[in-house]
Amino acid sequence: MANTRAALTRLAPVLLVAFGLVMLLLATRSFVGSSGFAYDYQAYDAAARRLAAGQPLYPPGTAEAYNSGSYAGLYLYPPPPAVALMPLVAVAPPDAAAMAWLWLRLTALALGIAILPISALARAGTFATASISFPVWYDLNLGNTSVLLVALSAFIWRFQGRALGSVALAISGVLRYPFGIALIGWIAAKRWRAAAWAIGAGVVIAALTLPLVGLNGWLGYLAIVRGLGDVSSGPNNLSLATTAQAFGIPGPSAMWVFLQIGVALAATLFAARRRDPVTAVVVSLAATILFFPFFHPHYLVQLLIPAAFLAGRGQWWGLALPLLGWLPGELMPFAAIAGALLPLIPARWATLSGAAAFPGAAAEFGTGPTRP
Numbered sequence: 001m002a003n004t005r006a007a008l009t010r011l012a013p014v015l016l017v018a019f020g021l022v023m024l025l026l027a028t029r030s031f032v033g034s035s036g037f038a039y040d041y042q043a044y045d046a047a048a049r050r051l052a053a054g055q056p057l058y059p060p061g062t063a064e065a066y067n068s069g070s071y072a073g074l075y076l077y078p079p080p081p082a083v084a085l086m087p088l089v090a091v092a093p094p095d096a097a098a099m100a101w102l103w104l105r106l107t108a109l110a111l112g113i114a115i116l117p118i119s120a121l122a123r124a125g126t127f128a129t130a131s132i133s134f135p136v137w138y139d140l141n142l143g144n145t146s147v148l149l150v151a152l153s154a155f156i157w158r159f160q161g162r163a164l165g166s167v168a169l170a171i172s173g174v175l176r177y178p179f180g181i182a183l184i185g186w187i188a189a190k191r192w193r194a195a196a197w198a199i200g201a202g203v204v205i206a207a208l209t210l211p212l213v214g215l216n217g218w219l220g221y222l223a224i225v226r227g228l229g230d231v232s233s234g235p236n237n238l239s240l241a242t243t244a245q246a247f248g249i250p251g252p253s254a255m256w257v258f259l260q261i262g263v264a265l266a267a268t269l270f271a272a273r274r275r276d277p278v279t280a281v282v283v284s285l286a287a288t289i290l291f292f293p294f295f296h297p298h299y300l301v302q303l304l305i306p307a308a309f310l311a312g313r314g315q316w317w318g319l320a321l322p323l324l325g326w327l328p329g330e331l332m333p334f335a336a337i338a339g340a341l342l343p344l345i346p347a348r349w350a351t352l353s354g355a356a357a358f359p360g361a362a363a364e365f366g367t368g369p370t371r372p
Contacts, residue, residue: 013124020124023131024140028102031141038098039072041143045094047075048085057082057213058220063227069235076228078221079213080174080205081145086212098143105140105147112151113304117158117278118312125319126308130301135325139298145175146301153285153305156182160281166197173198174205178291181268185284188272232257237294238332246330257293260333264290267340279343282309286339300325300332303339313347 031037038045051057057079066074075082088097113127130136139146152172159165172179186195209217232239232253241256243249264287271283286306289299303321310318321342324335 009121013120016121016124016128020127020131023128024106024136027131027137028106028140031102031137032099034141036141038101038143039141041098041101042094043073043075044077044081044085044101044143045089045097046073047077047082048089051082051212052086052089056220057217058224063224067227067229071235076224078174078177079209079217083209083212101143102140105143108151109136109147112154113308115158116154116308116312118308122308122311125311125316126304129307129319129322130304133301133304133322133325135298135300135303135322138325139301142298144296144298146298149175149179149288150301150304153302156285157278157281157305157309160186160277161191161194163197166194167201169198170201170205173202176288178288179285181264181287181291182281182284184265185268185272185280188269189277189280191277232293236296236329238297238329239294240333242294243330243333260290261292263337264288264340267344271344275344278309282306282343283340286336286343289336290333290340295332295336297325297329297332300335300339303335306339306343309343315345315347318342 047057050059058075062074062076065071066076085097088100092100109130110127113123113130116123116126118126136147149172152168152175155168156165156172159168169179169182173183183195183198186198206218230253231237232241239257240260241253244251244256245253268280268284268287271280275283282305286302289295289302300322303324307318307321310316310321321335321339324338325332327335
């Protein structure tokens with residue numbers, strides 16, 4: 001009996017990973033050539049090609065186009081992502097570059113989950129869950145950066161306190177600046193060295209773009225950000241404000257937006273001050289979804305991080321978090337809130353801890369029980 005159980009324990013991760021690979025390959029095969037395939041990537045690709053051709057990164061009228069609802073082809077990121085894509089667009093035409101971008105992100109997703117500091121079974125369960133998660137499919141189809149941010153989040157988690165984790169946070173911040181809440185968490189926890197590394201890395205990244213975009217490139221980005229209108233209510237922009245509106249709950253939009261951001265801050269600060277560093281960084285990474293006036297459905301890919309954390313300490317029900325992305329849009333803010341708050345549940349509530357199932361995991365990766 002014991003031998004059978006041990007064999008199943010060894011076999012289960014293999015079966016889960018195989019299932020995940022099959023599902024992701026089937027899903028991505030259906031994406032290629034669809035109407036929405038590489039919709040977001042086309043904007044990144046065009047921006048990188050403008051830079052390569054010596055043209056302005058941000059064409060005139062970008063903010064006005066966004067405010068009028070004309071989103072196709074708009075590049076609204078800071079300069080570093082476009083600079084980073086220049087080698088790819090230099091060797092590949094747009095269609096080939098879009099396919100390369102797809103495979104790059106699939107590889108990053110697998111790598112990110114593979115390095116998560118949890119048991120092999122929990123990693124395999126996370127990967128299998130990712131393969132049937134709507135936000136993952138949505139992001140892979142659009143060609144957005146949410147899947148890459150999950151991979152970077154895995155590096156932040158595993159290597160927090162070391163230079164690599166801080167550099168990963170800096171890169172995440174220039175891709176999606178709500179990741180700054182993780183930096184706030186480090187500062188609140190008085191993790192000065194990690195915070196300093198992240199800030200320094202961010203400055204270096206910005207400086208490396210100057211030869212290509214100049215100071216005017218960064219000023220152009222700031223001008224676009226200032227010129228955007230009410231971003232909390234655009235098409236596919238989700239928030240507690242849009243949820244309240246959908247359900248006819250009274251109150252100004254600003255109140256609901258502040259509540260949403262307040263939940264993210266409160267969870268991050270509480271975890272930073274009252275929980276161990278692992279719990280704190282996972283909560284802050286989950287809170288990035290809420291730390292902005294809106295989020296898109298594919299942002300919920302980030303729920304893979306708290307799901308993996310909960311599964312890693314034996315709270316296997318946490319793997320349901322990424323599947324909440326199948327809910328109607330009006331309910332997705334509650335899924336995001338759950339992702340930020342559920343990791344705060346004490347580990348002693350787990351019925352089977354990852355450390356118990358896989359001896360040595362807690363000692364190696366620091367995933368033992370949190371403080372009450």
